[in-house]
Amino acid sequence: MGVLEKIAAIQEEMARTQKNKATEYHLGLLKGKLAKLRRELLEPQPGQGGGGGGQGFEIAKAGDARVSLIGFPSVGKSSFLSNVTNTKSEAASYEFTTLTSVGGLLQYNGAEIQIVDLPGIIKAASQGKGRGRQVIAVARTSDLIMMVLDATKGDDQKEILENELESMGIRLNKEKPDISLKLKKTGGVKLNSINPPVHLNEKIVAALLKEYKIHSADVLIRDENVTIDDFIDIINEQHVTYIKCLYVYNKVDVVSLEECDRLARLPNTVVMSCELTLGIEDLKEEIWRQLGLIRLYTKRRGIEPDFSDPMVVRNNSTIQSVCDAIHRDMKNQFKFALVWGSSSKHSPQRCGLNHIIHDEDVVQIVTK
Ligand SMILES: Nc1nc2c(ncn2[C@@H]2O[C@H](COP(=O)(O)OP(=O)(O)OP(=O)(O)O)[C@@H](O)[C@H]2O)c(=O)[nH]1
Ligand SMILES: [Mg+2]
Incomplete structure (x- = not known):
């Protein structure tokens, strides 16, 4: 069975298993296995250059910070790049117009912000569909992900994209969990905490570590609300990146005022129309604010x-x-x-x- 099939089998088992107190431990272990398989997927395979970066795909960093445009095909990523920088990236009404990464510099408040236009990604991108893995590898190197969404399409776009990024080890708008993991040669696994953690105990912590062939470690949990997923992220620390994400709905020129208003009120969200150059200045200001330069x-x-x-x-x-x-x-x-x-x-x-x-x-x- 290949890695992808193994991942699918675990996902299936997780979907089949009811979530309750009795299955918490079992589900936790399955999550640990899943994270390990996904990590294998990200590691370079023999005969294939780099960890999914791909030859000639990644562009050099430039300017004071990097913002990557992530979204489905035809949502207007290239239109945005052409709008705010001097770089022209081809925009067209068919999907997958952009096939590689294209960088441009946005001048704002005396800073140069590199905007990276990327090919559209689709469901299952993280499993190698389309250019998904290369795209996400570039997103990982950015200071801010700008998720470009189509105002005329449904609410599930955001969730699908978030899941793809999530399964490639990108955590959006989240701080690194307050867990310290110190590996040791002997002595077994010890869990220390200030208050007893709600979702973790020594048994599950030891079982998850065992999955990664770690038999002795000191684990210190300072935040009692950390989850099993948080702990798995700490074990896989080198493969997990915490990045800010700004949600941007484009094409608001073709939706009703009510819908535009509803989208604009969603958390951490800005609306724009590249076609009519609406909302672009507010968006630049928000990008600046989020980068914290x-x-x-x-x-x-x-x-x-x-x-x-x-x-x-x-x-x-x-x-x-x-x-x-x-x-x-x-x-x-x-x-x-x-x-x-x-x-x-x-x-x-x-x-x-x-x-x-x-x-x-x-x-x-x-x-x-
Ligand atoms: N109505 C409307 N159409 C837009 C807007 N912005 C872009 N478009 C159109 O949407 C289509 C796709 O735009 P692109 O900028 O090529 O989209 P993309 O996200 O780069 O697409 P891929 O490169 O295929 O991933 C083009 O026909 C644009 O003219 C907008 O604000 N309103
Ligand atoms: Mg494009």
Whole structure:
């Protein structure tokens, strides 16, 4: 039996098994087996390049952050790319117009955001249908997934796409579970927790670890609400990625106002029409907000900063990362930094390398 058949057999058994207290343990083990098989599927097969990336498919990272467009065929992904960047990606009324990844740069607030247009994915993409696995491999490398949905199609599009991403180890809008797993040579499996976890106990934890041939480990659970799935993700840590996702309904020009209004009120959702260039500016602002990028104005002593040319760094960046971005050797020359803006207690505040900067701070680096 091949991996795909094994996966199908387990999924079938899980569907057949009623969910209740008595079957919780059995279902948990099946989930562990499933995750292990899916991991095998993601690992490069002999004679096949890379973990599903595929030759010439992945494009180089560029700009300050990457946003990937994920959606079914013909929802308007390429139309969006052409709308917000100078790159033209062919758009057409037939499905699978785009067959490889196409990158463009969106200029916003002085930042360059790489938008990656991808082929449409379909149900069972994660099992190798279409270019699904290559597409999802690119999505994994992004800072934000923009899920493009068709306002004229049903509500199940979102769920199908989420399931495909989920089974390839992508967790959307979710924090990494607060579980620490330390492998040991001997001593068996020990479960420690602050409060007893609701969904896990030492027996199931040990059985899941055994599935991965781990016989001794210290497990510490700080959050009592973590689930069996969360624990399986921690065992498979290298294969699981936590990424933000923004839901975008396109083609609202062809639905009623009521429907447009309903979609716009869904959580974490923006509506747009690429055809009429509606909602695009709000969407850019939302992308910017979700990426959490920070604009920083550097200044020299006695000279005003250039507010038209910010330096863009990631959320929670420190003065040290600013130094590193300016020059590899800067932190060795560093004496202190003067910071004006919302991160400073007074203007200016004298700060060290560990100071965390905020959006629109002004920074002067004083060197030895
Ligand atoms: N009515 C309407 N049609 C749109 C809109 N945006 C795109 N379209 C049309 O939808 C069709 C598909 O657009 P594409 O941009 O090629 O879609 P895609 O998601 O890139 O499709 P694939 O590359 O096949 O995955 C084209 O005929 C577009 O003109 C919109 O906002 N409203
Ligand atoms: Mg396209």
